[in-house]
Amino acid sequence: xxxxxxxxxxxxxxxxxxxxxxxxxxxxxxxxxxxxxxxxxxxxxxxxxxxxxxxxxxxxxxxxxxxxxxxxxxxxxxxxxxxxxxxxxxxxxxxxxxxxxxxxxxxxxxxxxxxxxxxxxxxxxxxxxxxxxxxxxxxxxxxxxxxxxxxxxxxxxxxxxxxxxxxxxxxxxxxxxxxxxxxxxxxxxxxxxxxxxxxxxxxx
Amino acid sequence: xxxxxxxxxxxxxxxxxxxxxxxxxxxxxxxxxxxxxxxxxxxxxxxxxxxxxxxxxxxxxxxxxxxxxxxxxxxxxxxxxxxxxxxxxxxxxxxxxxxxxxxxxxxxxxxxxxxxxxxxxxxxxxxxxxxxxxxxxxxxxxxxxxxxxxxxxxxxxxxxxxxxxxxxxxxxxxxxxxxxxxxxxxxxxxxxxxxxxxxxxxxx
Amino acid sequence: xxxxxxxxxxxxxxxxxxxxxxxxxxxxxxxxxxxxxxxxxxxxxxxxxxxxxxxxxxxxxxxxxxxxxxxxxxxxxxxxxxxxxxxxxxxxxxxxxxxxxxxxxxxxxxxxxxxxxxxxxxxxxxxxxxxxxxxxxxxxxxxxxxxxxxxxxxxxxxxxxxxxxxxxxxxxxxxxxxxxxxxxxxxxxxxxxxxxxxxxxxxx
Amino acid sequence: xxxxxxxxxxxxxxxxxxxxxxxxxxxxxxxxxxxxxxxxxxxxxxxxxxxxxxxxxxxxxxxxxxxxxxxxxxxxxxxxxxxxxxxxxxxxxxxxxxxxxxxxxxxxxxxxxxxxxxxxxxxxxxxxxxxxxxxxxxxxxxxxxxxxxxxxxxxxxxxxxxxxxxxxxxxxxxxxxxxxxxxxxxxxxxxxxxxxxxxxxxxx
DNA sequence: CAGTAACCGAGACGGTACGTCTGGTCTTTAT
DNA sequence: ATAAAGACCAGACGTACCGTCTCGGTTACTG
Numbered sequence: 001x002x003x004x005x006x007x008x009x010x011x012x013x014x015x016x017x018x019x020x021x022x023x024x025x026x027x028x029x030x031x032x033x034x035x036x037x038x039x040x041x042x043x044x045x046x047x048x049x050x051x052x053x054x055x056x057x058x059x060x061x062x063x064x065x066x067x068x069x070x071x072x073x074x075x076x077x078x079x080x081x082x083x084x085x086x087x088x089x090x091x092x093x094x095x096x097x098x099x100x101x102x103x104x105x106x107x108x109x110x111x112x113x114x115x116x117x118x119x120x121x122x123x124x125x126x127x128x129x130x131x132x133x134x135x136x137x138x139x140x141x142x143x144x145x146x147x148x149x150x151x152x153x154x155x156x157x158x159x160x161x162x163x164x165x166x167x168x169x170x171x172x173x174x175x176x177x178x179x180x181x182x183x184x185x186x187x188x189x190x191x192x193x194x195x196x197x198x199x200x201x202x203x204x
Numbered sequence: 205x206x207x208x209x210x211x212x213x214x215x216x217x218x219x220x221x222x223x224x225x226x227x228x229x230x231x232x233x234x235x236x237x238x239x240x241x242x243x244x245x246x247x248x249x250x251x252x253x254x255x256x257x258x259x260x261x262x263x264x265x266x267x268x269x270x271x272x273x274x275x276x277x278x279x280x281x282x283x284x285x286x287x288x289x290x291x292x293x294x295x296x297x298x299x300x301x302x303x304x305x306x307x308x309x310x311x312x313x314x315x316x317x318x319x320x321x322x323x324x325x326x327x328x329x330x331x332x333x334x335x336x337x338x339x340x341x342x343x344x345x346x347x348x349x350x351x352x353x354x355x356x357x358x359x360x361x362x363x364x365x366x367x368x369x370x371x372x373x374x375x376x377x378x379x380x381x382x383x384x385x386x387x388x389x390x391x392x393x394x395x396x397x398x399x400x401x402x403x404x405x406x407x408x
Numbered sequence: 409x410x411x412x413x414x415x416x417x418x419x420x421x422x423x424x425x426x427x428x429x430x431x432x433x434x435x436x437x438x439x440x441x442x443x444x445x446x447x448x449x450x451x452x453x454x455x456x457x458x459x460x461x462x463x464x465x466x467x468x469x470x471x472x473x474x475x476x477x478x479x480x481x482x483x484x485x486x487x488x489x490x491x492x493x494x495x496x497x498x499x500x501x502x503x504x505x506x507x508x509x510x511x512x513x514x515x516x517x518x519x520x521x522x523x524x525x526x527x528x529x530x531x532x533x534x535x536x537x538x539x540x541x542x543x544x545x546x547x548x549x550x551x552x553x554x555x556x557x558x559x560x561x562x563x564x565x566x567x568x569x570x571x572x573x574x575x576x577x578x579x580x581x582x583x584x585x586x587x588x589x590x591x592x593x594x595x596x597x598x599x600x601x602x603x604x605x606x607x608x609x610x611x612x
Numbered sequence: 613x614x615x616x617x618x619x620x621x622x623x624x625x626x627x628x629x630x631x632x633x634x635x636x637x638x639x640x641x642x643x644x645x646x647x648x649x650x651x652x653x654x655x656x657x658x659x660x661x662x663x664x665x666x667x668x669x670x671x672x673x674x675x676x677x678x679x680x681x682x683x684x685x686x687x688x689x690x691x692x693x694x695x696x697x698x699x700x701x702x703x704x705x706x707x708x709x710x711x712x713x714x715x716x717x718x719x720x721x722x723x724x725x726x727x728x729x730x731x732x733x734x735x736x737x738x739x740x741x742x743x744x745x746x747x748x749x750x751x752x753x754x755x756x757x758x759x760x761x762x763x764x765x766x767x768x769x770x771x772x773x774x775x776x777x778x779x780x781x782x783x784x785x786x787x788x789x790x791x792x793x794x795x796x797x798x799x800x801x802x803x804x805x806x807x808x809x810x811x812x813x814x815x816x
Numbered sequence: 817c818a819g820t821a822a823c824c825g826a827g828a829c830g831g832t833a834c835g836t837c838t839g840g841t842c843t844t845t846a847t
Numbered sequence: 848a849t850a851a852a853g854a855c856c857a858g859a860c861g862t863a864c865c866g867t868c869t870c871g872g873t874t875a876c877t878g
Contacts, residue, residue: 011821011876037864037865046825048823050825050826053866119327122384123320123327138386158405164387165397165400168376168380169373173369173373173376173377175376176379179327182337182342198406199406200401202404203360203361212852212854215855216854220854241832243834252854252856253835254836254854416849420849421849446840447838458840462849527792528735531735532645537793538793540792541793541794545794549794566814573785573804574808577809580784584787588735600777605781605809606812608808608811608812609810610769611770619827619828623826650860661830662830663830666829
């Protein structure tokens with residue numbers, strides 16, 4: 001069992017890397033993930049196939065990197081909000097705002113196709129799934145944990161509540177509706193989720 | 205554009221159908237979905253490839269049908285109550301019981317491999333996804349809706365709560381943890397979900 | 409090794425047999441031998457595939473029988489000449505007449521397609537080849553042998569000449585030109601063959 | 613209607629080409645032409661199927677090229693005189709010698725199987741047939757034409773004889789006997805053919 | 817400032833699976 | 848019992864991609 005020699009990253013062509021990213025994202029959006037082949041990415045990027053296989057182990061990894069890059073770049077363009085959940089003191093208001101922004105993102109076709117493709121691949125390809133969760137999902141979820149902890153400090157959430165579980169009450173339903181088309185997605189829906197989660201279903 | 209002639213279903217070989225189901229489920233469990241090829245299913249089932257292509261449009265559909273059949277058959281073997289949520293009068297107890305049973309099922313490797321594979325394929329293959337949801341997910345969710353409505357009648361759930369949304373507070377988090385490995389699955393976890401969902405996060 | 413039970417020939421459908429013959433000849437003429445499939449013959453003849461496989465071992469045999477039948481039928485229709493080479497007393501004249509008739513037949517598209525197909529199959533499928541030769545070729549050649557012997561009796565051919573070989577001097581060249589397209593076929597050509605064969609190439 | 617892109621012949625693998633030739637010839641000899649499949653050739657040659665389809669349009673063309681190559685190679689090995697008919701001054705002797713050599717070749721199983729297969733395919737597949745004739749048959753026949761012309765110059769053949777037709781008197785009968793098994797092949801037979809052809813059948 | 821080593825575009829290669837087609841057998845229903 | 852119909856097992860077809868490899872050519876370090 002020999003490791004393949006590690007290529008020299010310093011000599012890597014940045015132009016090719018970006019062209020591959022762009023081609024991968026474009027193809028996924030245009031023809032869907034399963035029909036997005038490595039050959040097609042290479043052809044579209046004007047790149048040899050080997051240049052892809054040299055730097056990525058699979059097309060899923062190409063797409064994941066391209067998508068992460070897209071996220072980073074978009075964030076940089078938007079500039080402002082350095083990925084925190086606002087803290088106006090009113091937890092419900094803050095959560096609703098963030099979830100509404102998430103709704104917008106989930107419905108943006110630029111994000112939808114690759115995100116869904118990566119999620120799907122991640123279900124079945126465990127290493128990729130773990131990377132997807134670790135690099136994309138967890139950082140987001142951590143922000144909710146932080147905000148919920150701050151709310152606990154302020155007495156707006158019961159102290160015995162586990163924030164890591166609590167956040168799933170409003171995040172997971174939205175995720176499932178989006179991923180599996182189990183229901184429509186709207187501001188009203190996410191607002192309702194926040195209300196239910198904060199105050200429960202049982203009468204007070 | 206010509207439709208291919210519809211084969212005569214009355215002359216279909218039931219033996220072959222079952223052999224194909226079994227082979228498909230076995231292969232998915234053994235080598236995973238992507239490596240489960242139509243050729244391998246045919247070979248394992250002792251069947252010509254054409255017999256698969258005659259009756260199913262794709263391997264995803266074979267697997268979906270096999271899985272639905274497996275579910276129906278398992279339910280038939282278990283015999284008794286064909287999937288209802290118990291109604292002891294104590295909503296929390298009933299939900300926790302059902303979710304614990306769900307946890308068991310999700311961790312049963314017989315179910316896990318094909319279920320995950322189908323879920324993944326469904327994310328990216330919309331017709332299949334819709335069928336997956338309609339035939340497998342929704343029937344389950346409807347049971348929760350019924351139980352929650354009964355709880356509303358009993359005054360255990362606020363009457364203005366939408367049951368279809370409410371059930372997602374405990375079902376979706378479990379689904380997401382299972383699908384995306386975003387956290388461990390246990391009885392304790394599902395119990396907690398029920399408690400949080402019923403009573404909310406905010407102090408009373 | 410079991411022999412398959414011999415079907416009862418007395419109950420055989422004559423209508424089907426003829427329909428299969430016709431379909432086979434028509435298909436060979438229309439789409440060529442390699443594209444003439446048993447399925448297509450059956451469909452065109454309005455017959456089940458099994459009816460073909462019950463009575464013939466292969467499509468080549470179907471075609472051979474159909475072709476022999478066609479020959480017999482044509483001969484019956486033409487009526488007159490009961491397959492003999494005329495004997496006017498002038499060997500050269502007689503041979504030229506028969507060869508000119510053969511040229512006409514070889515250029516008749518009704519005969520060309522199946523005859524060529526059978527010849528080709530016969531090259532590679534030895535049992536069929538032998539049957540083709542025995543049933544079609546040899547009877548024809550025997551007529552030449554008879555005529556040449558009669559010529560020997562009349563002193564028009566040297567008595568030490570082997571008629572079975574002698575006939576090949578004019579028959580085989582024509583056959584090869586036709587089969588392999590190694591040269592054009594015409595009355596002039598066959599007349600020349602007869603002249604060369606009878607009098608040789610060397611000056612007298 | 614798009615042409616498929618022409619592959620770059622300079623990068624072609626000579627090793628693969630030869631392996632395919634060898635496999636094709638071996639298989640035809642072993643199992644016969646119809647059972648020689650492209651898949652089997654590829655497998656035996658240790659080559660991907662696409663490598664065959666990239667360079668040849670059909671298995672018949674593979675075999676034709678392989679056979680031509682074999683002929684060229686054999687000729688090269690034999691070394692000396694690259695296929696001429698000897699000219700000792702005695703036409704009969706020369707022709708008999710060449711035809712005896714041809715008999716040997718026709719009975720050599722290394723040549724027989726592919727040659728027969730190609731001839732058969734050529735009957736039914738016209739482009740291939742034309743190539744077979746042009747590349748294999750005609751060059752041989754041209755040698756006879758030359759020798760006959762030389763004989764005409766020497767006064768051993770009548771000057772009004774067409775050599776292209778004359779050669780068929782002894783070549784075609786041999787060809788037909790070999791191809792169609794219409795009679796045995798032997799030195800005695802070919803000697804007789806030459807005698808008959810040169811001096812005719814009619815008494816002098 | 818040549819020499820040389822790596823990456824690069826290109827694409828042929830050995831493979832695997834695809835979805836289709838046909839061969840020859842078997843089964844069902846009707847005559 | 849034969850026939851029409853057609854589903855069945857089997858396996859080759861020709862295509863599409865996979866991931867590896869080999870080929871010049873073009874940078875961009877090194878001696």
